Amino acid sequence: MRITDVNIDHFGVWRELDVPLNDHGVNVFYGPNEAGKSTLMRFVRGVLYGFRPQVDGSGYSNTTRGDAQGGLRIIQDGREHVIRREAEPGERGRARFDELDWGKSSDARIKQVVSDTSESMYENIFAIGLAELQELATLDADEVAEHIYGMSLGPDGERVLRARSTFEKERQRLLSDDRKAGEIVRLASRLDELDREMAELGDVTDKHQQLRMEKERLTAEIADAQLRRSDLERQLRGHRFMDRAYGPWKRERQLRSERESMSLLSSFPEDGLTRFDQIEHELTDHRRKRDALVAELDKLEREADESTGDTEIFQHECTVRRLGDHREELRQRERRLKDKQARHDALQEKLDARLTELGSHWTLDRISNAPLPSTGTSRLWDAARRYQLAGSKRKRTVKRYKKVVSAAQKRQNAFNERIKPLGGKSLSNAIHATQNRFDDIRELNRLRIEEARLSAASMPTTTRRLSMNSEFRDLPPLFYVLMWFFTLAGIVLFFSGLLWPANSLAGGNTAWIVGAIYACFGLMMAGACWTVRQHLEQFYGDPTFSETQTAFGSREPEPYNPHAEHDLTRVRQAIGDIVGKHNLAPTSQAIGIAGDVQPVDIDESDLLIRTAQRLADLKTLKKDEQQIQSRRNRLSRYREIMRDRQRNVTQRRREWCDVLRDMGIDETLKVDAAMKMWQSITDAHHLRKAVALTKDDVDSERRAVDELKRQIDRLMGELPSDVLAGSKSDPDVVITRWRSQVKQLDSTQGERAKLRRQARDKRREADLLDSSLQDLSTRRSTLLIQAGVSSRDEMEQRMHSMTRHRELARLIDDAQSELRSVTDTETELAIVEEDLLSFDSGRNKQSVTKIEGELKQIDHDLQAAHEEIGRVKSALHELANDRRAVSLRFEREQIAADLNREMEAWCSLDLSIDAVDQIRNRLERHAQSDTLQLASQYLDRLTVGKYHNVWSPLGERHLCIDDDGDQTLRVEQLSTGTREQLFLAIRLAMVRRFAQEGIELPMVLDDVFVNFDQIRTEAAVDTILDFADQGHQIMLFTCHLHLAHMFEAKGVEPVWLPVNAAALEERRAG
Amino acid sequence: MSLRPFRFIHATNLRLDQPLWGIGSVNSDARRIAEDATLTAFHHIVDACIDHKVACLLLTGNSFDAAHAYRARMTLEDACERLAEHDVEIFIVPGETDPSHSWIKGLHLPPNVTTFVSRHSEPVAVVRDGEVLATVEPFEDRHSSAQRSSHSSALRIGLIGAGQHETLQEKLAAVAASNDDKQLLEDFPIAGTFGYLALGNGSEHMTVDLPRGIAHDPGCPQPLDGRHTTDMGCSLIDVDRAGQLIVKMLPTAVVRREEIELKLKDDTSWDSLVQDMQSALLDRDPLHTEKLWLVRWVIEGEGSLADSLRESTAQRELTELVEQELADDRGVIRIHEVDLRANWSYLSNLEITGTVFEEFTNVIDQRLPTHIDQFRKRLPAIDWPEAGWVRHVIDTGERMSSRDIAAHAHDLARQWLLPMGSRDD
Structure with missing residues (x-):
């Protein structure tokens, strides 16, 4: 926005003032003091932001509208506008923008004109007088300060400031400035406390070492005492040992001397007296036993002699025994005879019954004369089998013949029916005629084709078509052979299947299944043959199949032949001959149109097919005829076979009858009856032989019985009457009684033998006792010799000496044992005989008493030492279990680690703060905001290079200035003029920044150079002019003529304000 | 060469009864386990010796801390007695924390223990059934040592205690990383004369092939610091008839x-x-x-x-x-x-060139070594209050790890100075 004209109706001292301005550059208003320069400046501000109540009495009155009224003509965005404002009571005046209504709409538009810049900012930045320039506070207002301080360092500065602050706080947390508080102090203090506590606990290691040394000392003392005690105990043991050993040693010594004084026979038996008494006792006893045995022996011999018995009974022993044997054998034979007789009777009954069955004409003699069953049976079976086989063969042949005859008859009838149309002509002639006709028609067909070909050859572009020539193809003979083979095989298998089970009824149960499978297979083969034949006949019977079409289809067009016409005529003549020969009436269709390429005559083709079929039928008939003839031949052969079969049957029947006759059987053709009769004859034959054999056997048995009876009678006669004892007729009674007597005699004889044996035994015993008595006497003598005595008394005396000697030995052993037990208790001590010899019991006891006293003292010392070492061990144990030192050390280490970490953090923070300060310093010096950088440039010009840098410390609201000696000065340290130059430079910079941001307002300066010296004033003029050249509008008010002249000299014509007398008077009056 | 097969176990850096670091505040059970961890780990080694029926146990230094050796000595004595009952010989070389004098005084070790308190000790034979299985001697970088070996068929075992022959141990570690032993053998030709060179640093489990065998460091049985324990322990060495050595790591850490x-x-x-x-x-x-x-x-x-x-x-x-x-x-x-x-996963894709993060890390990397030195020097000169804990601060300053300090500083940088950290949102 630029002001082009200031128009004041009434404002302060000004009435009807109209001042045109340059729309850019510097407008210098010169007027003496109280000329109304400041009023003019307030007017401009009042039009833009509203009139303020006048405080000094020189302004307008807000009581009436006409007290303040005027306007500004401005240019904005190339368009000219007029802003007028009039004072309003109680308000800051009403405004009108161009032709808009007074009031809000105009106010809003005016607000846009000033780019929403606040009045305070306008007063602090754009419209300043000397008073504003001299006060720093005008730059500390939030809206202005934000541009100078807040935004001065950007995001980096913000981060640096924040980091610096945080680091400092953290450092304070770790250690305060007075170094009396903080985490480090706390941790270090705790560490110190722990050290003190550990010191109070003492050096555990040393304590432990002392205790261990004490323990070792005590252990050594105990060991020494124990060693001493051990020595004393050993001495004590020695004394006690001597005391205990002396008694036994002395006793042994005395006993040994006594034993040595005794003389003894070394060979004297120790148990000699006992043995002597025992031998004497045994001698007495044996003698008594021997006498008793001799007496008993005599008695037994007497008794044996007395018991002899009747021995005559043994004279008839042999006879009686034979009688008994014969009697037993007789009973057995009589029993066998009875059995044989019963069997013979049974066989006889069977034989009679069989003869009855055979008939009255069959007798035993006839049976006897009949052939042997072994030969007759086989002969009869052979004849019967041959006869039956011949009969069955004949039967089958007849049956087969009948079937063949029937089939031949049927076929003959059919054949006759089929040859009837021939009218009595032979079949061969008919076939010959039909064959000729077929050949001619086929030749006609060929000629037709030739005709067509020749026609085509005579007409080069003609298209052709060839007809298919059908030809009957008969089935190959191999097919019929195979077909009949399968058919006949099927039939044979079928009947075989049917017959198989009949022949094997007595045999396998699965034979009929095989037969059924054969039958089914045969039927299947027959059916398959019939079907294949039907199919092939139909296939080959199709006339379209008879010609090879491919030959025609692939045929190339005939080349043009100039001689074809002649050949064509010849062919057509041949065709005519054939047609005439067989009376084949030509039709348009059959012959076709001359020159046309229709090579096939349809009627001729049908004729050809029919002829072929007829020829085939005739050939079939010919074959049937041949087959019928063949059947006839077969029938002849069958009849011959039948005759042979009949002859065979007759011969076999004759043989069968001969066999029957030879065997005596009634002639019959019934094989079964003949076989049954033969079976009966055979049975009778066998029975007859068995009866004869049994009869002989019964007879011989009976003869043996009679003989035995005779022998028994003879033996009975030989026995005396006393043996018979009245039982002359009953041999059994005789034998029984005799046996009783023999038994009694045997008993008496056994008793005597027993007595004899006893007597022998007693004698042997007596002999043994005699021998024993002899032996005992010898042993008694030997014993006396061994003992060196001659009697038992001497031996007894010698025995007493031996007993004493043994007692002395035992006593010596006891003494030695006692001495050994004493020495065993003290294995370390040895018996020295010299010591024992010089042993004094009294002295020994004194030594024992003395040693025991000394041991008691050592035990007491040891107990004290053990108690002491127990205390030391307890102390060591307590020390081992005392974890206080460990716990303190552990805690100390943790605290030390924490302190170390915090110290590192402190060091790090210290370094970080230094680094941040370094960065901050750089930022403050070299990365200030654009405003301060511009301000530095303006200050440099205004101060003619004396002060070149203006900057603001981070986070602080004050300015620092670096002079040409790089000395930094605060604002307070600057002179008034320099401070005003600094503030002017900052405002110029801010106006420049605002302009860059699109906020363009004219800058109004009211005598701001008054404190500038001449040089800096000129520098300021130049700066202002340059500033104006950059597009800024400046309204500079001054009351100093030299300043006006300075601008005038620079080509800026000042506006010479008139001396306002009214204003002057008004001020003077007020 | 036909040897009688045998086994032995090599362990080092037992650090018996030395407290573990950085456990923090834990419950009583866990604390007791941690307090006894090194002792328990040594028990595991002794158990392994008995279970595997080894001929000998090699301990290559830093077995205990001579300053606090009470429980360590007791444990060591008990273990040696136990191994003596099983006919296991023990060969010990001193290390940094258990110098020779600590083995001479106050220890009551059974006869199956051989302590090489002097570097010039004579080789000791490991004998079974009258047959020499191996000779054990402290490593001595002199040719005379190599010539002393009289049992040519037996395995020659050299012991290098923790902190001894550091140059050799460092070179062996380098060889383990590079597998290039040419320079090593040129510098230490004597190393090639051993069948088994038992290393004692215990910093990591490593094996280096030597011309006649291997040099091996089994690592620490129970690391005191935060190192991983799963790949450390003691090593069971199987010697077969051909003299081939098969090393098997046995875990011991608690x-x-x-x-x-x-x-x-x-x-x-x-x-x-x-x-x-x-x-x-x-x-x-x-x-x-x-x-x-x-x-x-x-x-x-x-x-x-x-x-x-x-x-x-x-x-x-x-x-x-x-x-x-x-x-x-x-x-x-x-x-x-x-x-x-x-x-920090986005860090790899982040453009940090020219950022304060890069500048900070560069400054840290450049100034860290000198800063730590200056910091350590500055510590005693700081106007500390009159208190006993100050010495701990100064002493701890001497033990600070430059790696951990650098890591901490880099963490700070990542946390506070990255251009697109969450804290910028």
Whole structure:
């Protein structure tokens, strides 16, 4: 926005003032003091932001509208506008923008004109007088300060400031400035406390070492005492040992001397007296036993002699025994005879019954004369089998013949029916005629084709078509052979299947299944043959199949032949001959149109097919005829076979009858009856032989019985009457009684033998006792010799000496044992005989008493030492279990680690703060905001290079200035003029920044150079002019003529304000 | 060469009875496990020696801290007695924390223990049934040492304690990374004469092939710091007839530290987060030696769920829910820690050239080494109050890790100075 004209109706001292301005550059208003320069400046501000109540009495009155009224003509965005404002009571005046209504709409538009810049900012930045320039506070207002301080360092500065602050706080947390508080102090203090506590606990290691040394000392003392005690105990043991050993040693010594004084026979038996008494006792006893045995022996011999018995009974022993044997054998034979007789009777009954069955004409003699069953049976079976086989063969042949005859008859009838149309002509002639006709028609067909070909050859572009020539193809003979083979095989298998089970009824149960499978297979083969034949006949019977079409289809067009016409005529003549020969009436269709390429005559083709079929039928008939003839031949052969079969049957029947006759059987053709009769004859034959054999056997048995009876009678006669004892007729009674007597005699004889044996035994015993008595006497003598005595008394005396000697030995052993037990208790001590010899019991006891006293003292010392070492061990144990030192050390280490970490953090923070300060310093010096950088440039010009840098410390609201000696000065340290130059430079910079941001307002300066010296004033003029050249509008008010002249000299014509007398008077009056 | 097959176990850096770092505040059970972790791990080694019927146990330094060796010594003595009962020989070389004098005084070790307190100790033979299986000696970078070996058919074992022959150990570590041992053998030809070179640094499980065998570091049985424990322990070495060595790592650690990263998506809910955490836990099987898991959940993401998790109570509720619903019976106590981080996944696609982030990180990288030195020098000069704790601050300053400081500074940069962080929104 630029002001082009200031128009004041009434404002302060000004009435009807109209001042045109340059729309850019510097407008210098010169007027003496109280000329109304400041009023003019307030007017401009009042039009833009509203009139303020006048405080000094020189302004307008807000009581009436006409007290303040005027306007500004401005240019904005190339368009000219007029802003007028009039004072309003109680308000800051009403405004009108161009032709808009007074009031809000105009106010809003005016607000846009000033780019929403606040009045305070306008007063602090754009419209300043000397008073504003001299006060720093005008730059500390939030809206202005934000541009100078807040935004001065950007995001980096913000981060640096924040980091610096945080680091400092953290450092304070770790250690305060007075170094009396903080985490480090706390941790270090705790560490110190722990050290003190550990010191109070003492050096555990040393304590432990002392205790261990004490323990070792005590252990050594105990060991020494124990060693001493051990020595004393050993001495004590020695004394006690001597005391205990002396008694036994002395006793042994005395006993040994006594034993040595005794003389003894070394060979004297120790148990000699006992043995002597025992031998004497045994001698007495044996003698008594021997006498008793001799007496008993005599008695037994007497008794044996007395018991002899009747021995005559043994004279008839042999006879009686034979009688008994014969009697037993007789009973057995009589029993066998009875059995044989019963069997013979049974066989006889069977034989009679069989003869009855055979008939009255069959007798035993006839049976006897009949052939042997072994030969007759086989002969009869052979004849019967041959006869039956011949009969069955004949039967089958007849049956087969009948079937063949029937089939031949049927076929003959059919054949006759089929040859009837021939009218009595032979079949061969008919076939010959039909064959000729077929050949001619086929030749006609060929000629037709030739005709067509020749026609085509005579007409080069003609298209052709060839007809298919059908030809009957008969089935190959191999097919019929195979077909009949399968058919006949099927039939044979079928009947075989049917017959198989009949022949094997007595045999396998699965034979009929095989037969059924054969039958089914045969039927299947027959059916398959019939079907294949039907199919092939139909296939080959199709006339379209008879010609090879491919030959025609692939045929190339005939080349043009100039001689074809002649050949064509010849062919057509041949065709005519054939047609005439067989009376084949030509039709348009059959012959076709001359020159046309229709090579096939349809009627001729049908004729050809029919002829072929007829020829085939005739050939079939010919074959049937041949087959019928063949059947006839077969029938002849069958009849011959039948005759042979009949002859065979007759011969076999004759043989069968001969066999029957030879065997005596009634002639019959019934094989079964003949076989049954033969079976009966055979049975009778066998029975007859068995009866004869049994009869002989019964007879011989009976003869043996009679003989035995005779022998028994003879033996009975030989026995005396006393043996018979009245039982002359009953041999059994005789034998029984005799046996009783023999038994009694045997008993008496056994008793005597027993007595004899006893007597022998007693004698042997007596002999043994005699021998024993002899032996005992010898042993008694030997014993006396061994003992060196001659009697038992001497031996007894010698025995007493031996007993004493043994007692002395035992006593010596006891003494030695006692001495050994004493020495065993003290294995370390040895018996020295010299010591024992010089042993004094009294002295020994004194030594024992003395040693025991000394041991008691050592035990007491040891107990004290053990108690002491127990205390030391307890102390060591307590020390081992005392974890206080460990716990303190552990805690100390943790605290030390924490302190170390915090110290590192402190060091790090210290370094970080230094680094941040370094960065901050750089930022403050070299990365200030654009405003301060511009301000530095303006200050440099205004101060003619004396002060070149203006900057603001981070986070602080004050300015620092670096002079040409790089000395930094605060604002307070600057002179008034320099401070005003600094503030002017900052405002110029801010106006420049605002302009860059699109906020363009004219800058109004009211005598701001008054404190500038001449040089800096000129520098300021130049700066202002340059500033104006950059597009800024400046309204500079001054009351100093030299300043006006300075601008005038620079080509800026000042506006010479008139001396306002009214204003002057008004001020003077007020 | 035909050897009699045998086995031995190599362990190093036992650090017996030394407290684990960074466990934080845990319940009594977990704390007791953590306090005894190094001792329990050593028990596992002893058990392994007995179970595998080894011929000998090699301990290559840093077995305990000489300053606090009370429980360590007791444990060591008991273990050696126990191994003596099973006819297992023990060969020990001192390390940094357990120098030679600490082994000489105050330890009552049975005869099956050989402590190479001098570098010039003679080789000791491992004998079974009258047959020499191996000779053990401290590594000595002199040719005379190589010539001392008289049992040519036996395996020659060299021991390098923790902190000893650092140049060689560093080169071996480099060779393990590059597989180029040419320079190594030129510098240390003597290393090639050993069949088994037992390294003692225990920083990581590594094996380097040597001309006649291998150099091996089994790693730490129970790392004190936050290193992963699953790939460390002790090593069981099988020596076959041909002299081939087969190394098998046996886990021993009791306390396992797991850092599990999870990313919150837009559709991630509380329940799905719990499920993801449970799945992540179930995917990891505890080793049979482990009793305590320290699980650090690094959850990246932003949004309402992330905001809700910033509260410690919410984090505790989350981990309690995970444990409550997991309720498995794997016999491991789990302690959870939640580290909520912003999602830096967009960082790879972010243009940071010329930003204050880049400038900051550059300044950090450039000034960090000198800054730490200056910081350490400045610490004593600070006007501290008269208090005993000050010395701890100064001492701790000496132990600070430049890597952790740099990581912390970079975290700060990512959190506060990235151009398009959530905090700019």
